[in-house]
Amino acid sequence: MLFFSSFCLLLCILPLAVLCAEDFYKLLGIDKSASDREIKKAYRTLSKQFHPDKNPNDEAAHHKFVDISEAYEVLIDQETRKIYDQYGHDGLAQHKQGGGPQHHDPFDLFSRFFGGGGHFGHGGGQRRGPDMEVRVDVPLRDFYNGQETEFSIERQQICEDCEGSGSADGQVETCSVCGGRGMKIQKMMLAPGIFQQMQSMCDSCGGKGKTIKHACPVCKGSRVVKKASSHSLHIEKGMPRDMRIPYENEADESPDWVAGDLVVHLSEKEPELGREDEERTDGTFFRRKGKDLFWREVLSLREAWLGDWTRNLTHLDGHVVRLGRKRGQTVQPNSVEVIPEEGMPIWHEEGGHSAEEFGALHVEYVVVLPDQMDKAMEKEFWGVWEKWRKKSGVDLAKDSGRPVKSSHDEL
Template sequence: MHLPLLLTLLTLLTLTLAATTTTDLYKILQLDKSANDRDLKRAYRTLSKKYHPDKSSGDETKFLEVAEAYETLSDPTTRKIYDQYGHDGLANHKRTGGAQQHNPFDLFSQFFGGGRGQQGVRRGHDMEVKLSIPLRDFYTGREVPFSLEKQQICDTCEGSGSADGHVETCSRCNGRGMIIQKHMLAPGMFQQVQSHCDVCGGQGKTIKKPCKTCGGAKVVRGRIDLVADVEPGMPRGHRIVFENEADEHPDYVAGNLNVVVDELAAKIDTSESDEARRSRNDGAFFRRKGPDLYWKEVLSLREAWMGGWTRNLTHLDGHVVPLSRGRGEVVQPGQVESVAGEGIPSWQEGHVHEHDEHHESHGKLHVEYVVVLPDQMESGMEKEFWSLWEKWRKKNGVDLLKDSGRPAAVVQDVKDEL
């Protein structure tokens, strides 16, 4: 370790020791005095990974506090002194030479099989899972619970792989995990080949009594429960990162679990009643494109031509968006109406934007109108419509073939349409 880094660590350690003289060591590890050795190891494993300086979210001061607290409480002698005499007793014990100062990063290395140096902390591979949620959750935001199966450190043997807790140094490789073998290529010519030790499998340790739960593997498969925080407006395909929640192993720090949030495909239950289907707001009838939402609204011929109608559209969070046309206002088939502020909430870099004069807080809602024509008309209605149509066509009709360049099927002296 370089001298400047060593001096920095010693300074931080001195400050940490001063700070811990006023802080309860059990509280630093988030435990109470009844904690056993297994509780201490679990607390240290969790907190040291959380605060390790090599991580973006690390805190070197807290990392050193956790290391100091664990080192003190994991030793039966110093724990007994601390429980009886507190910090003053520990300080006196250290002054009389009863305890030695250790590098907290060496402790981390011993505990996890990694360390801090040129290669940093040894990490496992990241994992990725997909979480499908309805469009409604992208709009409103939601805490989504989910479960997955992954590799976990065996609780029975606490990751040692040994039933009795005894792990011995491999006699073949002397703990190096590697062996060197000589192969004769020709008389007087030899080649040295380095390979993993075939006795310990490259671990450098051997176990006489394997753990019955994990069979000496140190890890088991099990399910864990997590909660993904989906924020309003979060884009489809966004990755929510759970640090150090990938496959665990005592020889390395677990990688990250990346949860890809995807949109659940719209599905309509045909057994639903018409009333229930009309009141749906889970996104089955909405479509999303970026910050905007799209909706199709069906109008009858009378509504599209004559106007005088009102619709109440139930949005994804349950609030109502009114749509209407006054009497005499015509809606063309395929016409699109854009309603500002009724789209997806704006989201960027992990936060929802507040509304201001330069940035809209929501996208737009685009309503496309679909006009449905009647399949047939009664004879009386047909005669009345035809008579009325003929009257207004002669007065206000237009020639649709005039500019088309196509020949007329029948020579007409009247105009074609209104």
């Protein structure tokens, strides 16, 4: 009686489980008319995103990874896809009970695409491919404000059409020449009765140990192709320009190894006026050194000598820094004014940028003298100069302590 009750309960639960199962097309983010290529592309992207090695201690990601693998295996096979399209999850369940193919280990499926036994990581005795290093030029504005952007690189990827087998029909055979070792041994006679064994790469299989009869038309049997790959780049406020950002397992792929890391080196782009209005700011030509910014402001002789001027310096985020002197306030050539809290955001590796911390802005003043002067203006200036010199001028030659060769007074 107890067995009968349990069996009835199981029959009631199974339809509910089938109804709750997520639609395979929605799970992979594709349409029902998706081609095999689109199905493979969706699987490759999602399986890397939700792989347990990249989401440790995340049960939801692990279940998602398993579900993605199941969805791929069903939709990539023409027979099971047709059953699923017509009868849904219930039809698949009946197909399995009738002796249909069972689902494989999701990690085995993953390894067919990415190599390395189905796992990411650098341990476990798995062969790991080389790292890739690229430089991405970033304008100073993005270092100041922070930015989410994208960059593309060309890298080696496992062929999607043959899933890295190199075979058009999926048939791969052990090389009959080297017996699958990829190497062959040759004997060379050095002298009568004396032989030397030499090991060399098998010419028949190219050292792979496997041969194919019908090469994949896309990769020509090489199992990999060169393709452009896009990646998101998150730049935090105040990041140093020599920052190295790693992307785990995003280097060249191969069926023979676990992909290495892609390492992005941030560098500062040479300043140039942008095309958009918000990019045409004075801040485009700031210079950066660590947490501080530097700016060179040009003044005329009148402004440096007499004051009574203002400047509105537009910063990298659009806010205005006010520069100026009141009438009678002079500015010495090449003098530097330090304005606190107007430099770069201060970035901490542990916690990013603190909204309260900024470096300083260093403004260097350059005074431009007139190339020539009108005769009447020169005469008037000279008269004013002489009058002031006689009243309270300073004899620089006398005050310097050097021998006075000729009388030469300065204001």
